[in-house]
Amino acid sequence: MRNAATHAIELVGDVHDIVIEDCDISGWGRIEADGWGRNCDSAVFSRSRSATRIIVQNNQIHHPRGDSNNWTEHRPTQRDPANHHPIGPQAIFFAESLGNHVIRHNTVYSDDDHQFNDIFGAAENYSTKGFPNCDSDIYGNRLSHCWDDAIESEGANCNVRIWGNHTDKTMVHVATATTSVGPLYIWRNVAGETRQSHGADSDNMKRGGFLKTSDRMGGGRIYLFHNTLLQPKPPQGFRNTLGAQIGMGHGGAMSNTVSRNNIFHTSARGGPFNDRTNDPSGDYDYDLYNGRLLISSHEQHGIPGVPTYAPLADRSETKLPFVLSASSPGVDAGVELPNFNDGYTGKAPDIGAHERGLPIPTFGAMWIPSPARR
Template identity: 50%
Template structure:
């Protein structure tokens, strides 16, 4: 499944506008710099890398495209200047739009045409076509790498025909209006947030250290909408460091340091203290229905749970997560977080949730996961399984996990996985690295009952770090894409 593109002079490839952009957003570079300063040792991306044959780049876009002459020029996209009838729907985040449209006729495998531009500009761009889902007669897809707080005009149509409908929408602003700031000092009891704001003004909770010293289930509990939790050191929770209740929505959790949470379950054969399954740094449970929408988790350090998870040497890993949402709503953003631990206290999944075999799951829909540094999980770095309706995962650095990005299953789709970097894979702790059953970067399975949604996997990089002392084989994934 090659990404459509055009050759430019010299054989370079021009990507469609839907996937243009950079690997490292300025904030991503800032996160990488901060990680290096804190002695998370990331391998230099500037050194020559030892890449496994066939794994260096997944699904290279230009491999099968013919070269064009050096004088080749791309024709501008022509669209009528007249307004078109309103049609379709868009759901925004900071840098993406999820697009939905039921066309008047089935477009076939080519999908539906998408063109867009910022309001007030002249030049139109063409996005990757929307995937046509014959199960419900809907074209769905995403436009990515957009500018925050910008109005866009999007036009939709059938292949080979002029655009037939248009819609106007706006990406999210990165500036949140503040109605009131509540300064929270150091404390040893749970911060109960029951007062929230409104679309016109959030309540900003700013703080120092909250250490509940293993005496209370949560260090912070959020049960109100339009809330920002910023600048806390959160530790010592019995179960979840930060719990978000399903009646909350429009919540921002940013610039916090979260650690030392979780309950004890057992000691394994290696002497590790194994924690209770799914105790998490940040958790939300919405089992009465897919509520809880528009949660932004950004620029946090989530690290070192009190106890760890078991590896696959003892069966499916069970233990703590960094972030876990269970059967919640969608339209979230998880970006620029640093997630890490150390030997004996690995996560089960770093970012994930449940139920995997369902039409909800995590992160459900219209969600972006990008710019994160994710390390030290015995199962998935990112577990995006369930509906995966217009879910975008890009620009993440993943290391020392069993798999990179898991999408088993994708019931609704589409999900986009692009420009991620996956370094070392480790699955079985009781074997030497040369004998380990390395897993894959993209776990992409289905079942007889669940699955059928579209996946797009573009331009990801799999590293093969040199072997450890005395070893023979490099330490990267054992495969690229598998069920």
């Protein structure tokens, strides 16, 4: 599907039980008078408040017609000259639906001239609905090239599960600025490069975080288990790595969040999390982390340190290895979490997204387009 004038696929009216699969979608969206892409023009778009049970799976979504501005570029359509929030195309946009969706094994990518605003997300973030609202799974996706959030899961987040995704080249990997109902489960995701602009000076570029949070309409429980934050090496001549600057707490206060068995490997001047209000409902432990803890009582069983990784025999799943080496901190150092890390291979679960000795997961679409479809 190529060159749609606005949205490539739009779901309208009383829509339910729809499957969108095995599509190669590119070139959609409008160009504004300022030369940038129209905000929220999407490969798959819906504003239907009755939409439910939508499956989006095994698709290649890439290269929208327009481009989103980054955090250092002002657009004339923004009334506040100090506001540089990204505006532009998205891959999936479901606003105020009824939920019960599955978004799995999609490959979403682009280039620096056709960036996404968010990749998966919508509007009405500070509400009791939002995206994806409730009873939904987002898993197995490979997502890159956006200036704001790779996965913007904000609103109710009631029984929402985000797991086994690989995110790269984004400002925030998973955004949860509102979890008004909960619970939200985020586990075994792998996060790569984090950036706010094209800037060539990687040592002075501000970087985002793995988890965006806020206590505005918050309070729903958030669980983070077995996620891995990678630190890609900088370009030649620079020192600071390119991954997330903070694990949890990017953007705002944290509320009712539990973390276990995560690798919070953060870049220079960063830290594992920023619980700036010392939220009494927060519970953070058994994580492998570097950087400074703001509250000394956090991470009573955590491991300060930096992981090392074993080379991957097959680099097709990710450019950077994410399986701990045999001698790395974090091996056999996690805590048991029933239904999340059953079947571990050592004396205890490994910390991070992958258990040593188990098959490497598949990220992205599980099909290969023919040459005619590329």
